[in-house]
Amino acid sequence: MFNEMALAHTILATLGDESYSGYDLWKKFSQSTKCYWQASQQQIYRELGKLEKQGAIASEVIPQEGRPDKKIYRITEQGIAILKDWLVEPSEPMAIREELLVKVIAAKLLPNSVILQEIKRRSQIHSQQVSAYKQILQEKFPDVDKLSYEQKCSYLTLRCGIRYESTWVDWCNEAIELLSEEEK
Amino acid sequence: MFNEMALAHTILATLGDESYSGYDLWKKFSQSTKCYWQASQQQIYRELGKLEKQGAIASEVIPQEGRPDKKIYRITEQGIAILKDWLVEPSEPMAIREELLVKVIAAKLLPNSVILQEIKRRSQIHSQQVSAYKQILQEKFPDVDKLSYEQKCSYLTLRCGIRYESTWVDWCNEAIELLSEEEK
DNA sequence: AGCTACATGTAACGAGTTACATGATTAT
DNA sequence: ATAATCATGTAACTCGTTACATGTAGCT
Numbered sequence: 191m192f193n194e195m196a197l198a199h200t201i202l203a204t205l206g207d208e209s210y211s212g213y214d215l216w217k218k219f220s221q222s223t224k225c226y227w228q229a230s231q232q233q234i235y236r237e238l239g240k241l242e243k244q245g246a247i248a249s250e251v252i253p254q255e256g257r258p259d260k261k262i263y264r265i266t267e268q269g270i271a272i273l274k275d276w277l278v279e280p281s282e283p284m285a286i287r288e289e290l291l292v293k294v295i296a297a298k299l300l301p302n303s304v305i306l307q308e309i310k311r312r313s314q315i316h317s318q319q320v321s322a323y324k325q326i327l328q329e330k331f332p333d334v335d336k337l338s339y340e341q342k343c344s345y346l347t348l349r350c351g352i353r354y355e356s357t358w359v360d361w362c363n364e365a366i367e368l369l370s371e372e373e374k
Numbered sequence: 375m376f377n378e379m380a381l382a383h384t385i386l387a388t389l390g391d392e393s394y395s396g397y398d399l400w401k402k403f404s405q406s407t408k409c410y411w412q413a414s415q416q417q418i419y420r421e422l423g424k425l426e427k428q429g430a431i432a433s434e435v436i437p438q439e440g441r442p443d444k445k446i447y448r449i450t451e452q453g454i455a456i457l458k459d460w461l462v463e464p465s466e467p468m469a470i471r472e473e474l475l476v477k478v479i480a481a482k483l484l485p486n487s488v489i490l491q492e493i494k495r496r497s498q499i500h501s502q503q504v505s506a507y508k509q510i511l512q513e514k515f516p517d518v519d520k521l522s523y524e525q526k527c528s529y530l531t532l533r534c535g536i537r538y539e540s541t542w543v544d545w546c547n548e549a550i551e552l553l554s555e556e557e558k
Numbered sequence: 559a560g561c562t563a564c565a566t567g568t569a570a571c572g573a574g575t576t577a578c579a580t581g582a583t584t585a586t
Numbered sequence: 587a588t589a590a591t592c593a594t595g596t597a598a599c600t601c602g603t604t605a606c607a608t609g610t611a612g613c614t
Contacts, residue, residue, distance in 0.1 A: 194575080194600080194601085195600080195601085196471065196473050196476065196601095197471075197601080197602090199473075199476055199480075200476045200479075202480075203476050203477075203479045203480040204479070206479075206480060206483070207479075211565080211566095212565080212566070212567090213564070213565050213566075224470070225470065225475075226470060226471075226472045226475030226476060226479075227470070227471050227472070227475070227476060228469040228470055228471060229602085230602075230603070230604090231566090232567085232568090232602090232603080232604085233601080233602065233603085235566065235567060236567090236568095236601095237601095239567090254564095254565090256610065256611060257564055257565070257610065257611075258564070258565040258566065258608095258609075258610080259565080259566090260564095260565070260566095261565090261566080270483065273480050273483060274483050274484060276477075277477055277480055277481070277483060277484050277488060277489075278484070278488060280492060280495060281473035281474055281477065281492070282473070283472075283474075283496065283499060283500070283542075284470065284471055284472045284473070285412040285574090286408070286409065286410060286411070286412055286468065286538070287380065287381075287410075287411050287412060287468055288410045288411070288467075288468045288534075289380050289383075289465035289466070289468070290465055290467075291409075291410030291411070291530075291531045291534060292380065292383055292384045292387050292410060292411060293387075293460075293461055293465065294527045294530055294531055295384075295387045295388070295390075295410075295527060295528065295531060296383075296386075296387040296390060296457050296461055297461070297527050298523060298524050298527065299390070299454065299457060299458050299461060300458060300461050300462070302523075304461060304462060305461075305527075308464060308465070311464060312467065315467060316467070339482060339486075339553075340482050342552055342553060343478045343479060343481050343482065343489075343553075344479065345552075346475075346478055346545075346548070346549050346552060346553075347475045347478055347479060349545065349548060350472075350475060350545050353541050353544065353545050354470070354541060357537050357538060357541045358467075360537065361530075361533065361534050361537050364530070364533060365530050368526055368529075368530060369523075369526060369527075369530075378572075378573085378603080379572080379573085380573095381573075381574090395593080395594095396593080396594070396595090397592065397593050397594075413574085414574075414575070414576090415594090416574090416575080416576085416595085416596090417573080417574065417575085419594065419595060419596095420573095420595090420596095421573095423595090438592090438593090440582065440583065441582070441583075441591095441592055441593070442580095442581080442582080442592070442593040442594065443593080443594090444592095444593070444594095445593090445594080469602090559614100560613105560614090561612100561613085561614085562611100562612085562613080562614105563610105563611085563612085563613100564609100564610080564611080564612105565608100565609090565610095566607105566608090566609105567606105567607080567608090568605105568606080568607080569604100569605085569606080569607105570603100570604085570605085570606100571602100571603080571604080571605100572601100572602080572603075572604095573600100573601080573602075573603090574599100574600080574601070574602090575598100575599080575600075575601090576597100576598085576599080576600095577596105577597085577598080577599100578595105578596080578597080578598100579594100579595080579596080579597105580593100580594090580595090581592100581593095581594105582591105582592085582593100583590100583591080583592080584589100584590085584591075584592100585588105585589085585590075585591095586587100586588085586589080586590095
């Protein structure tokens with residue numbers, strides 16, 4: 191039942207640090223968690239429902255005035271046990287499915303400018319993401335030499351996000367340079 | 375019908391260069407295509423079936439002796455039209471879902487050595503992938519200055535694969551160094 | 559008057575994974 | 587003997603996306 195289901199494990203790992211509502215989890219997933227796990231709001235709500243049924247998390251409804259009630263989830267002892275069991279198993283690298291590169295393979299079907307424009311657009315997106323992650327890094331970890339073990343781990347995921355996005359910017363520049371030589 | 379379905383487009387793009395059987399496509403997907411699109415044998419067969427029904431590709435059965443017959447697929451005019459329509463649309467960056475980083479977030483639950491061992495294992499995997507891609511690059515593109523437009527495009531996907539895998543090796547080394555300082 | 563943020567969900571569908579099925583040839 | 591390679595497929599299941607549904611508060 192818990193052989194794959196990595197979204198479930200990501201939620202458990204996040205709830206391991208702090209309790210969240212579905213909505214708050216989704217916002218967190220849209221910011222810092224984004225650099226290692228992406229999930230939609232709907233996916234998160236569905237997974238929270240499953241996890242609660244299985245007893246890995248428990249919820250408490252917080253009534254609010256003028257706003258819909260909140261359901262705050264916390265991880266249970268059973269949830270922690272599930273996480274620990276999963277931690278010792280090896281994990282495969284993420285599968286790569288990158289549309290832009292498929293388009294590069296088919297690029298010859300259309301004028302050079304079409305793919306070049308798309309690569310330039312993507313370069314901007316990744317550039318902005320680098321800036322966003324760097325800002326989070328500075329805010330959360332201003333002094334790298336004084337981090338606890340837990341903070342170091344969180345810091346490393348952000349470092350990975352920055353490396354990943356920077357690599358894309360570099361590749362885009364290489365591609366733009368190589369393909370711009372053409373007078374097609 | 376063709377708004378997403380990026381595996382279909384990847385197959386169409388691959389068949390744009392050369393005709394392949396399902397089995398040959400799968401082998402190609404396990405080697406060079408792997409650096410931008412991963413798919414299992416079963417997925418490829420299913421997608422080929424769909425694409426043929428829709429008229430985007432056509433097949434020819436090649437009888438073989440001592441071996442099962444081969445079904446060779448080629449792209450049709452309609453398939454090329456579908457590819458061209460898709461090429462001009464913008465594409466979003468791939469969603470990131472990396473189990474190793476989730477494990478890093480939850481790493482504090484177990485002794486330091488558990489996550490360190492896993493990161494070292496992953497470092498080796500990515501290292502080997504860098505070597506594999508570099509070898510393909512040297513074989514297919516020994517002289518970068520003399521590439522056709524089409525070859526440049528293919529070359530760039532491999533360059534992206536090398537950059538991606540190298541970045542992982544670098545990150546693993548950073549993580550090992552930072553987390554080894556602990557005497558936990 | 560219309561947009562964004564807050565807050566939680568259901569339903570349908572498309573994409574990806576795993577297991578099962580068949581059967582000959584070649585290499586160790 | 588047994589494993590790997592060649593070659594194609596079906597079926598069941600889980601995961602991810604998109605559309606739909608509901609309703610208040612605050613901002614411009």
